[in-house]
Amino acid sequence: MTDPAPTTTPAPARSRIPAATRHSSLLVTLVLGGLTALPPLSMDMYLPALPEVTDSLASPASTVQLTLTACLMGMALGQLVVGPMSDKWGRRRPLLVGMVVYVLATAVCAFATSAGLLVGFRLVQGLAGAAGIVIARAVVRDLHDGVAMARFFSTLMLISGVAPVVAPLIGGQILRLTDWRGVFVVLTAVGLALSLLVWRFLPETLPPENRHSGGLGAALRTMRGLLADRVFTGYLLAGSFAFSALFAYISASPFVVQDIYGASPQTFSLLFGVNSVGLVLVGQINGKLLVGRVSLDKALTVGLVVITLAAVALVLTTSGVFGKPGLAPVAAELFVLMSAMGLAMPNTNAQALMRSRNAAGSASALLGTSTFLLGAAASPLVGIAGEHTAVPMALVQLGCALAAVVCFVTLCRPWRRAEDAPAAA
Numbered sequence: 001m002t003d004p005a006p007t008t009t010p011a012p013a014r015s016r017i018p019a020a021t022r023h024s025s026l027l028v029t030l031v032l033g034g035l036t037a038l039p040p041l042s043m044d045m046y047l048p049a050l051p052e053v054t055d056s057l058a059s060p061a062s063t064v065q066l067t068l069t070a071c072l073m074g075m076a077l078g079q080l081v082v083g084p085m086s087d088k089w090g091r092r093r094p095l096l097v098g099m100v101v102y103v104l105a106t107a108v109c110a111f112a113t114s115a116g117l118l119v120g121f122r123l124v125q126g127l128a129g130a131a132g133i134v135i136a137r138a139v140v141r142d143l144h145d146g147v148a149m150a151r152f153f154s155t156l157m158l159i160s161g162v163a164p165v166v167a168p169l170i171g172g173q174i175l176r177l178t179d180w181r182g183v184f185v186v187l188t189a190v191g192l193a194l195s196l197l198v199w200r201f202l203p204e205t206l207p208p209e210n211r212h213s214g215g216l217g218a219a220l221r222t223m224r225g226l227l228a229d230r231v232f233t234g235y236l237l238a239g240s241f242a243f244s245a246l247f248a249y250i251s252a253s254p255f256v257v258q259d260i261y262g263a264s265p266q267t268f269s270l271l272f273g274v275n276s277v278g279l280v281l282v283g284q285i286n287g288k289l290l291v292g293r294v295s296l297d298k299a300l301t302v303g304l305v306v307i308t309l310a311a312v313a314l315v316l317t318t319s320g321v322f323g324k325p326g327l328a329p330v331a332a333e334l335f336v337l338m339s340a341m342g343l344a345m346p347n348t349n350a351q352a353l354m355r356s357r358n359a360a361g362s363a364s365a366l367l368g369t370s371t372f373l374l375g376a377a378a379s380p381l382v383g384i385a386g387e388h389t390a391v392p393m394a395l396v397q398l399g400c401a402l403a404a405v406v407c408f409v410t411l412c413r414p415w416r417r418a419e420d421a422p423a424a425a
Contacts, residue, residue: 074126083365098131154287
């Protein structure tokens, strides 16, 4: 039995998109990279400060971790709104409004006097920051298709991957000069600069004749049609569960590295940066060497298998099967897990968006919402056994990796879909 055809409408005519925009100047590429870098900047620059926030606001670690969960929840829910809006009104207007609100919410976070207030405005920050995430992906879909789209996502990973490399390093240095509030001051400045770049240099990529005229009902019908495509849903869930394994690391690593293994904020920042370099390098190997030579599904399969094996190794190491673990083996296993994300993340995005033709905003919203909701759910679980063991982090990562593999195998069924190979895209 063959797979059902995607339920979305045909692709818009590329000739209606201005040639200069269609070929994506370096400046536009950098702006899109900046938009995709904003979420890791918002979270990772703040990570070395989590223990300090816990002391400063006199709140338990589980409550402070909710500031990460709130930001993720906001990014998830915001995409459901902004994605369809960008299909109806174009990409620029919703993006600019979102960026302005992001700047204001981040500035308020710098002056929060309680954990509850910080959680609340981190939620607003996430809701507004969602515009950059969802619209950047939609713009890529406007401009590219097939193998070109997969390569462009890998290029964006190179640009946005600099953010998690430098963000904890910057955060650690900020903490040497001031307290955690200074991190949000810097994020406010970054958001303001990026807003100005979007206003000045990012053109509209969705022509009026290709926009949707319907309201909420039409948007919901479009999303329902996308989710009815089993293969689209398979890539959506596989990518989302893989990201959840990544976010389990993001959420737990400040406490694992600093509190359990006694490393300094600067050492934590260095290790986090090394792991991010691994992700970027593998992403570039995917985009420059594998895409066009190896099917996206085969590259994705390798990524998911490596993530799963690294998670198994982490469970065995942190549970003491090999004796009392030091920081070195745990850091090495986390490096392998993070690096393999460079195969999983761009390929799930590209394959899913290739199933959506004239609803890139809605498809991008579903991808982002699923990713961030599952990531937000993973965050509290990593601290369920307290702050003195890394076993819950490893177990959550293993569970997410196995779920990603199951979704990919049972829903995408790549061995039965030769027609979806990149060479035929």
